[in-house]
Amino acid sequence: MxxxxxxxxxxxxxxxxxxxxxxxxxxxxxxxxxxxxRRYRLRPRSPLATATSAPGVSILRPLKGLDTNLYENLESTFQQEYPNFEIIFSVAEENDQALPIVRDLISKYPNVKATVVIGEEIVGVNPKVNNLIRSYRLAANDILWVLDSNVMAHPGTLARSVDALEGPPPPGSSPTLRRVAVVHHVPFAFANESRIGSRIEEAFLNTNHAKMYIAINTVAVDSCVVGKSNLYRRSDLERVNGSLKPVCPGRTNLSSPNHRGLPAFGRFLAEDNMIASALWHELGLRHDLSCDIARNAVGNMSLGDYVWRRVRWIRVRRHMVLTxxxxxxxxxxxxxxxxxxxxxxxxxxxxxxxxxxxxxxxxxxxxxxxxxxxxxxxxxxxGRWEFLLAWAARxxxxxxxxxxxxFGDEVIWRGNRYQMLRNGEVRRAVPRPSSWFRRFVLLWKQTEYYEPMNEMPID
Structure with missing residues (x-):
């Protein structure tokens, strides 16, 4: 030839x-x-919204500083139309700027059971997980709703989400259909700022990202979850450790209790995705999208902020789902x-x-x-032309x-620098030596420039 x-x-x-x-x-x-x-143009009211009793839910909201739209975001939690829930706010430091807002809301809604937990527990390098550990252990209910501080929820979101988590399988579904372990929500961004990065992020999340996220979760060949707003059961989470190795029904993965549940995911940067993957692969359970969105308040984001945010999550995904x-x-x-x-x-x-x-x-x-x-x-x-220009720029x-x-394995998240490792694990990076000669010598000696994370061995 x-x-x-x-x-x-x-x-x-x-x-x-x-x-x-x-x-x-x-x-x-x-x-x-x-x-x-089909799913989002009609959002029926759940019967649980007016019920006298319903499964208890503990809403966990980790906080750090004054996020955009924080008062309205947090207030939406108090306004949930659901008869049986508690709210636990978590802050790592007692002088956190979010605390006055939280206390004001607790005073404004005295009939809602809400508490504040101050102080983190270090179980890994992920600051969000460290911030949540004490609240996770204090939660009175098995169903947990972990909700980021920059998310505002519709009053009917919790009731519809519990319906999806606890309700019967859809009509006509297979009798072998796995039960739901995670209910999550599509992020929908709204930008109060006119900075270019904010507008591009808004255009991205509300079009291409949402479209692909919905389609992938409809096909459901594997776990695909963003952690802005997730419901799951603590009893399920306590059986997994992030190894993604299947376990026998009714058993847990073979690791000590301290290395299962939420503490086991402190070694990951994208703990939300890993929790969902663990419930999918280790327990053989499935996920479901409710008909609600997670209204994500986009802050004052420059073009550089947008670029490095996307770089961060591509690098995270590369170490989790390479193909x-x-x-x-x-x-x-x-x-x-x-x-x-x-x-x-x-x-x-x-x-x-x-x-x-x-x-x-x-x-x-x-x-x-x-x-x-x-x-x-x-x-x-x-805002049509501004949105279309942002869409084209994206x-x-x-x-x-x-x-x-x-090209690179380091990411910056909330002011901290991390190195990505296998399977999405991370470790904190420390500044490299300033001398080029010292860099060469230390590199030649294969000296690590990273602080080891709290070791959490998985059997």
């Missing part, structure tokens, strides 16, 4: 594969759009348009400009439809940010 003939076969194969991949991604996008229409992360750039609008235009030109002699003219308006229309489903209304006319920046993220 001549080199030219071999090259033609390779190009033909790549073009066919490109068209198939393009069709698959369009199918996923349309699935996310369709499910968003999916490697495929990620080929799921983005810009790369897909290039793949489709080249494939169609080779196979059918379609001019690339025709493909591009059709691709972007259709892709955008699906994203805007997802936005309308989650928001409950179309994109407001007042798509253009996706590949450069991805390339930047793939």
């Amino acid at each position: 001549t080199a030219g003939r071999y090259g033609d076969i390779v190009l033909l194969g790549l073009s066919v594969a490109g068209i198939i991949w393009y069709a698959v991604l369009w199918s996923i996008s349309l699935l996310g759009c369709w499910i968003a229409r 999916a992360t490697l495929l990620e750039p080929f799921t983005e609008a810009v790369m897909l348009s290039v793949i489709a235009s080249l494939s169609l030109r080779y196979l059918f002699a379609v001019p690339p400009w025709i493909t591009l003219i059709l691709h972007y308006p259709l892709w955008l229309s699906v994203d805007l439809d997802v936005y309308a489903s989650l928001a409950g209304h179309p994109l407001p006319a007042a 798509e253009v920046l996706a590949l450069p940010i991805y390339i930047l993220a793939m």
